[in-house]
Amino acid sequence: MKQISRRSVLKTGAVAAATWSIGTLAQGAPMARPLRHAVIGMGGQGRTHVKTFASTENCTIAAVCDVDPERLGTVAEALKGKVDATVTQDFFEIIHNPEIDSVSIATPDHWHAPIALHALKAGKHVYVEKPCAHNMAEAYALEEAAASTGLCVQHGTQHRSGDGPIAAVKFMQEGGLGKVRMAKAINHQYRGEIGRAEETTPPPGVDYDRWLGPAPERPFTKNRWHYQWHWHWDYGCGDIGNDGIHQIDMMRWGMGVGYPKRVVATGGQLFYNDDHETPDTQTVVYEYDDCHLMYEMRLWTRYKMEGHDNGVVYYGDKGKLEVGRTGAEVTLIGEEKRKLGGPNDLPSNVRNFVECVRAGTPDKLNAPIHEGVISTALCHLGNIGTRVSRPLTLSADGRAIENDDEAQAMMSRTYRKGYELPHVG
Numbered sequence: 001m002k003q004i005s006r007r008s009v010l011k012t013g014a015v016a017a018a019t020w021s022i023g024t025l026a027q028g029a030p031m032a033r034p035l036r037h038a039v040i041g042m043g044g045q046g047r048t049h050v051k052t053f054a055s056t057e058n059c060t061i062a063a064v065c066d067v068d069p070e071r072l073g074t075v076a077e078a079l080k081g082k083v084d085a086t087v088t089q090d091f092f093e094i095i096h097n098p099e100i101d102s103v104s105i106a107t108p109d110h111w112h113a114p115i116a117l118h119a120l121k122a123g124k125h126v127y128v129e130k131p132c133a134h135n136m137a138e139a140y141a142l143e144e145a146a147a148s149t150g151l152c153v154q155h156g157t158q159h160r161s162g163d164g165p166i167a168a169v170k171f172m173q174e175g176g177l178g179k180v181r182m183a184k185a186i187n188h189q190y191r192g193e194i195g196r197a198e199e200t201t202p203p204p205g206v207d208y209d210r211w212l213g214p215a216p217e218r219p220f221t222k223n224r225w226h227y228q229w230h231w232h233w234d235y236g237c238g239d240i241g242n243d244g245i246h247q248i249d250m251m252r253w254g255m256g257v258g259y260p261k262r263v264v265a266t267g268g269q270l271f272y273n274d275d276h277e278t279p280d281t282q283t284v285v286y287e288y289d290d291c292h293l294m295y296e297m298r299l300w301t302r303y304k305m306e307g308h309d310n311g312v313v314y315y316g317d318k319g320k321l322e323v324g325r326t327g328a329e330v331t332l333i334g335e336e337k338r339k340l341g342g343p344n345d346l347p348s349n350v351r352n353f354v355e356c357v358r359a360g361t362p363d364k365l366n367a368p369i370h371e372g373v374i375s376t377a378l379c380h381l382g383n384i385g386t387r388v389s390r391p392l393t394l395s396a397d398g399r400a401i402e403n404d405d406e407a408q409a410m411m412s413r414t415y416r417k418g419y420e421l422p423h424v425g
């Protein structure tokens with residue numbers, strides 16, 4: 001394994017002398033130079049962010065960060081000679097660097113809102129991966145911080161910049177599908193068994209305490225580590241918050257609804273017998289005044305449902321509309337299926353973020369945080385309902401759970417000492 005000591009990481013990462021004075025732009029002030037962007041978390045998605053931001057017009061990679069020196073070293077090597085970027089295991093080095101304008105957060109979920117809040121407090125714009133928060137209270141804190149600072153906060157639900165999803169929403173808004181009273185979010189992605197992992201020491205050089213962050217102190221196992229953290233409540237949100245959030249956000253956007261009035265959820269680990277804590281089988285119904293939204297998740301089959309392993313189907317009285325991996329298609333009664341447009345679009349979502357930051361126009365974001373927060377809350381409500389095993393009734397504004405102390409307690413978490421959420425504003 002390639003080792004990088006913190007000292008050498010910091011040394012390699014020394015930022016070149018600034019040729020301009022940066023600081024954070026006031027909202028509304030256009031930026032005349034390229035955006036200096038940092039990416040935190042160098043897993044599969046963080047590396048995709050590095051590539052995508054680096055190839056976006058008017059944007060340069062100013063810093064990369066990971067607590068794992070092996071992952072960091074691979075990215076640093078790839079950037080060498082092309083970009084003069086800070087390379088660090090400590091995200092605070094990015095937060096406190098006034099020459100950095102914006103950050104991507106592609107860490108495990110339990111770090112999304114804490115890092116986003118630190119970044120906003122330091123005046124940086126944020127592209128936060130989905131789900132934007134590990135619990136609902138954090139999500140609301142992030143929404144308030146975005147509003148109070150006026151900075152751009154884009155959510156990693158990139159389908160909102162895809163031409164197919166945009167065309168699908170427009171088609172339904174214009175009445176093309178007639179009355180639409182039901183939609184289904186399908187998440188039947190095959191995940192496979194993760195087995196049972198022994199407790200070991202973390203890989204050399206890894207800042208495991210920083211990886212744990214706000215979560216309780218627990219011994220290292222490879223099943224709580226890279227990617228597998230998704231299946232542990234301390235760090236992840238299960239697959240509803242992993243892949244399901246894309247379908248739930250798309251479903252909710254297409255239907256034009258926000259918070260539901262009631263949530264009925266059920267599920268558990270019915271198939272695998274391994275270290276998973278989160279469900280492998282889950283069904284959630286979101287009740288609104290005039291429609292029902294459903295989420296159906298099965299992580300152990302290799303065949304599709306209504307032609308999709310991941311997708312959304314909207315049911316109207318004139319026909320049905322599908323948004324899946326290949327894009328958006330509509331089938332009206334008595335007509336052939338026809339394509340409305342292509343699928344998810346990360347480069348467009350990133351381009352939209354860079355343009356909004358440079359133009360000082362947070363109101364033009366395609367996936368703004370206030371929408372990300374609602375979809376994130378829907379995922380958490382699905383999990384809370386599943387875990388308490390009873391229907392949840394929501395307050396009039398949909399942001400709180402009524403008359404259920406156990407469920408309400410799950411809207412937040414206890415933060416490990418030294419890793420409490422920062423206050424912004």
Ligand SMILES: NC(=O)c1ccc[n+]([C@@H]2O[C@H](COP(=O)([O-])OP(=O)(O)OC[C@H]3O[C@@H](n4cnc5c(N)ncnc54)[C@H](O)[C@@H]3O)[C@@H](O)[C@H]2O)c1
Nearest residue numbers: 041042043044045066067068106107108129156211226227
């Ligand atoms: N929008 C999408 O389509 C999409 C696709 C894949 C993943 N994601 C999201 O991106 C995030 C990352 O996913 P992944 O698959 O790359 O996970 P991963 O576990 O492979 O990578 C996360 C990385 O973050 C690092 N990290 C953890 N805590 C850190 C900290 N405090 N400071 C710096 N680095 C830290 C880890 O060491 C790890 O290398 C997840 O939230 C996931 O939901 C989004």
